[in-house]
Amino acid sequence: MVSNTEVVKKEHRERRERRLIDYFTFNTDHKVIGIQYLVTSFLFYFIGGAFAEAMRTELATPNPDFLSPELYNQMFTLHGTIMIFLWIVPAGAAFANYLIPLMIGAEDMAFPRLNAVAFWLLPPGGLLLIASLLVGAPQAGWTSYPPLSLMTGKWGQEMWILSILLLGTSSILGAINFATTILKMRIKDMDLHSMPLFCWSMLATSALILLSTPVLASALILLSFDLIAGTSFFNPAGGGDPVVYQHLFWFYSHPAVYIMILPFFGVISEVIPVHSRKPIFGYRAIAYSSLAISFLGLIVWAHHMFTSGTPGWLRMFFMATTMLVAVPTGIKVFSWCATMWGGKISLNTPMLFAIGFVSSFLIGGLTGVMLASVPFDIHVHDTYFVVGHFHYVLFGGSALALFAGFYHWFPKMTGKNYNETLGRLHFILTFLGFNITFMPMHQLGLMGMNRRIALYDPSFQPLNLISTAGAYLLAISTIPFIINVVWSLLKGTKAERNPWNALTLEWQTASPPVMENFEEEPILWSGPYDYGIDTSPEATAQSVEEMLADVASK
């Protein structure tokens, strides 16, 4: 009788074992979907990165000799669109999908099928965008301002619109899931203020997605009518107003910046305390500042239009709101520094990327405040200064934090340890390559180099050469990354349940987590960051061993 049930149990467990094929199917497990998001986003990262390398190769010389100017415009349009909509945003969704249920002790997301639908909108959206190369890819930049976007190839532009509509829908469905799951599915003992900060940042992100993405969809549908049906919503030739498109576009696309950075603020708030062995400094300040950024993020959009059709008073209003964003962002940066202060820092790969994130994002933040100042922005708008600025925010910010999170949760997600040496090499090459690529751009912009050009003034060549060299270094930096991932998956040592001695709930289950996430209902026995609190520092290790020995002897 006993053996019989055991056999049944064993069979049951074997049947529910995760198989590789699951990752290629419509699967409703949030962990599978998280991995699907992450892998898909990285495939597009390599495509978008290849486009960037082609652009930097073109810009090594002042003449358009490597790419034709038309092709160059297609490259930067696809590069921007891919990196935003198919890498950073889905990578944020990847972490949210994988981590939220585990962090709050839930078995899955609130709407698992909706979750799978959200993911499966991503591959067709991405393929549609890439396929536009066959009919002539869009050339009007990721902003696709009319009237230019109505004049540079109808079908390429239309495929771009349809692709963004699919990806935007995916994003909205994901946000519904994240917000509902966080608000409704926490284990009993976890109130909002004992959630990990990643959940707070995803709550703020979801609010932004839900409020702003539909506005982009409406703008793109109207643009589509202008393009296909010959209406004149935005086409001045028929009485339309191209500036209205800019307002609608940026009403989404500025919040999009926060949609891309807030999840990674959350990642950093998880990584830094664990590897500094200290509680996060100012939990509530960090949590509420995410909400403040989310709110302010909705009322700053016209700072992208300071030289466009905006009256003076409007420029002044958006200058003031934009500058205010510096306050909650500053709170976060200072709090992360204070978390490290006095801690016991391990300089492993996730922590290196996290420190790299703080130091690079700081630069993006400082230039961001400068850009908010209207008289200065009028000089540098649409120049390489802006290109430098937003790459410090999106690469130095989002991407470095993405790698920090990737290495931090790699053991949890895969059950394998990564190679620390290769990880550190990846960090050093990325950090150097990134700074060499994007730092000179600030000076180029100030001196007078405009963006989105395949041909430029020969006096700008030296700085452009440095930038191109940095871009090649960034390309090289992906080699240790790929080797590390492949090697660790195949040959890596088995990861422990909690290799970092972290306190959040995802570390209380097996690595990788079992199908139902937790073998039994998880118990919230401490706050997410209660490092150094309920044990006397000296005796901890020994006392745990003694306790285990006690249990074993009994």
Add this chain to the structure above:
Amino acid sequence: MNIPSNIITLLAGIFLTLISLWYGQHHGLMPAAASEEAKAVDELFNFMMTIATGLFLLVEGVLVYCVIRFRRKRGDRTDGPPVEGNVPLEILWTAIPTIIVFILALYSFEVYNSLGGLDVDTSKDLPASRLEMADEEENHHHHHLVALNPHGGHLALGIGSGKADLEVEVNAIQYAWIFTYPDTGIISGELHVPVNKRVRLKMKAGDVIHAFWVPQLRLKQDVIPGRESELSFKPTKIGRYPIICAELCGAYHGGMKTTLYVESEEDYQQWVEKNLIAQTQDNPSPPSGYKPHPLAGVTRDTLAQIPHIPPQSL
């Protein structure tokens, strides 16, 4: 010798301040400034650079210090001190950035106002009657705080002062700038202006959005099809400066460039005379009822100055 830590902190603070003040003035990142307004923008940038350098050194310094000083010792498996926050410190680092951005916003507002960004007269959308009212109002109060009265009427696109010595019409098309001088009828592919005179540009776009940018003037304004935008400036430095299209306008966007010549009064008059003669020779007076081609009057010399002009736009 054991120096108290608060003295070291003080010294570090002074050192940091001095470096920031020095770098804020000596970064050398801006091109030459060809007008008083450009100098005002540069001073604003220097101010922001000073603060940014200070904050940069402070935070990077803390990061580097943490990495060196607070490393986990090998074999140490214990946690750090359970510090969860410090309310006075958090209030401090909320208040200081708030004050900084408040000052910066006021300063930027002042500079923008001095550029003529809030000038009432620039308004083109304003009906004539209301324009006069706005004029009177301006005579009563000598400041232009339209930001406080946004319903006083539509403001112009662009920035500038109403009182200009020279007015030039600018037509932006893929991929060329065409400048028309209504006083003399000169049409040129380059912009010639006399030094120390206020110039007003009335700008229109023929096809897509372009943007007029002269880095040395620190001025930029989109030129949007379907509406007029304006830009006014008073160059104070003789020289040749690039005019760059800053808004993506198509494949040859990078080639949409020409030159601004800021000339002495004599040189400018000489240029005007030379072009007047050239244009009357090229274009004998047209028969009545003749509707000129938009580019009629453009001399062969002018066309030669315009780079990458596609044949279909001629």
